[in-house]
Amino acid sequence: MFEQTAGSHVVELLKAWNVDHIYGMPGDSINELMEELRKEEQIRFIQIRHEEIGALAASAYSKLTGKIGVCLSIAGPGAVHLQNGLYDAKKDKTPMLAIIGQVSSDLVGTDSFQELKMESLFEEATVYNRRVQKAEQLPDMLNQAIRTAYAESGPAVLIVSDDLFGTKIKRDKALTSPAYAKPNIRAGEDDLQSALKLLQAAKKPVILAGKGAAGGTAQVLAFAEKLKAPLIASFPAKGLIPDDHPHNLGQLGQLGTDPAEQAMKETDLLILAGTAFPYRDYLPDDVPAIQIDVDPKAIGKYYPVLVGLVGELAPAAAWLTANLGDKEDTFLLKYQEKRKEWHDTLQSDMTKETERLQPQHVIAEVQTILERDAVVSLDVGSVTLWAARYLQLTQQQLVVSAWLGTMGCGLPGAIAGKLAYPDKQVVSLLGDGGFSMGMQDYVTAVKYDLPMILVVFNNQKIQLIEHEQEEMGHKATETELANIDFAAFAHACGGEGYTAKTRSELRDVLAKAKVSRKPVVIDAYVEDSAPPS
Template sequence: MTPSTLADAAAPPVLAEETKPAAGLSVSQFILEQLKAWKIERIYGVIGDANLSLLDELGKQNAIRYVACRHEGGAALMASAEAKLTGRTTVCLATSGPGATNTLNGLADASMDRAPVLALSGQVETAKIGTRAKQYVDQQKLHAAVAGKSELVTHADALPELMEQTLVHGLLQGQVTHLSIPKDLYPAKVKGGIKPYAAHLHQPLAAPDNEIAEVAALLASAERPVLFIGRGVKQAAEHVLQLAEKLSAAVVTTLPARPLFPNDHECYAGGLGQAGSEASSVLLAESDLIVMLGATWWPDDYVPTQARIVQIDWNREAIGLGHPLHKGVVGDLGQIVPKLAAAGHLPAKDRSAWRARVRDACAGWKRQIEAEARADGTPIPPQRVMKTIADHVSDQAIITVDTGDHTLWFNRIFQAKAGQDILISGRWRTLGFALPAAIAAKLSYPDRQVIAIAGDGGVVQTLMEFQTAAELQLPIVLIVLNNRAYAMEQDRMNAAGLNLTGSAIQSPDFAAIAEACGGSGYRASSPAEFEQSLRRALSGSKPALIDVRTAATPVPHAKI
């Protein structure tokens, strides 16, 4: 600093006379331009008088597609599913009051599964905020339980910074973010510029080499290693296979991660928990080292106590949650797993006895589920339904699974293939997830086959989104396992000797509803009828629903 700059201590700051340049855009236009800069492809929403101006601008452009949903909850679930499937930020839109309230279930699903969803909701006029105006509610309080960041836009000039903050925060933290926009602000002109998506936001997080070396040393010394993998290893799946084979390690997966390891491999032990396999429970209980790779879910009843647990994840907050921890490593699995698989000293220990134990346990489990999957009869055993689906869906299919006893049967029986994706409501476990998720999946990947699997208790929560699929001419297939009950709850009530009040369902004619909505409807009550209906539905050109009369077979280990 030169002496001349200190001559007048009272002089104003150098840039004091400069103002933010006007973007020449209204609030509505700025929102869309900012979303375009972040490559947002769709907005899922429902119309209302507090978002009409934004919809007007949406209709004047074609870079972002507006998906008109039947319910705001369905719109938020679609956004959540797309974010889980693609890893990108997604957007849903609602009006003030009940519109914003209706999104909360879908936003909670996104929040629990760390899917970056930006929720935009209209709000009453700025002069009416805090009053008894119709449809007014404090949206920031409303969203506090599900959003990592929720802000009210009180002036057009605040919009650029607020949008940048919400987009960056949501993507980096894997959180829901939310903006409330008073409806009188949409025409206001914005000062400030569009902020493009910055490359540094997706730079991988590198773990120190010494940390990776410590994990490699633990693996090298392990007698009975197990790899527990989640969907976070998607970019390193081939290296997980190499690592497992080098270590003779058993491999256990979360449900969404099933396609990331060959299900027919001799070391694959299946899923975890009640919906998983007996083999995985046995091998986890016998292991001396468990390495968690991109997995964060571990049900309390299945956490082993005898093994050292190492967890590697990009999200430091998830490490050690719900289980003991011997060592945690923060970093990008796409960099770490290949280094572990390439470690030259890993094969040194003789693990032939453990490999034989793993092979025998996994083979025994596969014989058991293959026998279950051959079960015959009317109504159709759920195991047979899952086996039929697995036999007929494409190797590149996206399968969306609702919440219910069919979720457990799916994880128990379904054998996933490497090119497939499985979407679920992981931690939130909402009913009604599968159909909105299938719509989002088909919009995101129109060339891939998309199948939704739901129960008769859950599908009714969002069934009218089938009309959305028909309107959009999306050839998805919705399979409804119809056992006339909330079967998971009924099984648990039976196991505890409780009265079964509320567990029975008088299901509607699902196939007729599908036809009324503009799709195809099928009914099946035998394995042969289901297979024939599935073939027809998969080859059709419009959305199809198959109503499958399914036996109410209790899932093993059912308890409250």
């Protein structure tokens, strides 16, 4: 039998779960755990300036790697700040762990300083949400929290009074293990045969692929090629489905393309491949549908389907490809021609010279310095629409707050990207509104020597909201933003900052940013152009 603190057990288990860094801010209800982390060399503590950034970074890290992202905070205000990142992980179905301090165990329930009833606070935002009552419970509850996060693809919260971390506990044997056995889920033979009949009969099939294509891109592309079907990617799948693939018509919906929208109106069979696309108005009115998803709850959730294939996308797509007969390519050829016309239009937009710098010009110039294996962290706002339309991703990874759609996700996504892949180029595209929501943590990138390129589309307004107000017939209200000199801010923080007001200036500063070994902010003043629709 041996005796050690519960906090030291936590550190050992986190290492066993392959956790190598944690985002957080120390404080009086987490300091016993901080002492254990101080003594540990294999887990890097990333001190953030705002807990929301830490939670969003943990969520982004998980989206990029598939591994659990971890953050921590004190009780009370620190815990409240985590909510946005937790909801982001919940909505985008990615594993995450938040270890949250609580007031001393003998004060819980007395309405002590900074005490909140955090079990209630986090109930909707999590897939696991428990308060540790005794130190002896902590190791096993930590294993359970992480295992549940992986199994249910969402965030877990473990609430621990700080004194419990410092309490010594006796253990002569382990009760649980730090291991998760991922199931291999395969679609049933009968369902595959039913889907095959629909595919053989279809004359105008369209595949709408989502982030379920992760790890199975080759199989999805081979399926589309054998089916002779146009391929549309949900926005979270941008980059997973290469934009330069000849079957890819682009995205669908508000962020979509004309060819994708037209193909959806004409199709006679919809194949939902690894997506539960929620925007019903952009889907066909009434056509047969096949849906492939590893989660049975997603089948038919937003669109009525004739055949549901519950299983991983890659093996299902491979089986269908192997068993499909020859198909005509008339429908595909028609939309490949439309695709070419669309791309010619986009290219014309990007090359057209104007007096003032346009958002699409910024995208075009970024494209020239973007490396093939780069991580692109995209913020939410009108910049999302510009990137969806004009940015071409082939082997790059995109990270974004997709379903929650929270502004301010671009910088934490870039921080997570650089920590996940230190040798890869990291580029973030941000609006001035989104960047200013969490710009204080630019100093975090500087402090930890995380080279990255942050391109701020500066139009001095919350442009997407203004556009929405005007589309509703209202006068734009409270959308103007006081200007910030983002380049000067970057210099003040110890990084590099540049201002670009013309295309040639932008080209010059991007070249400097590409070879810099510091985090670089490019303050790109763009014309107030209406977002693409």
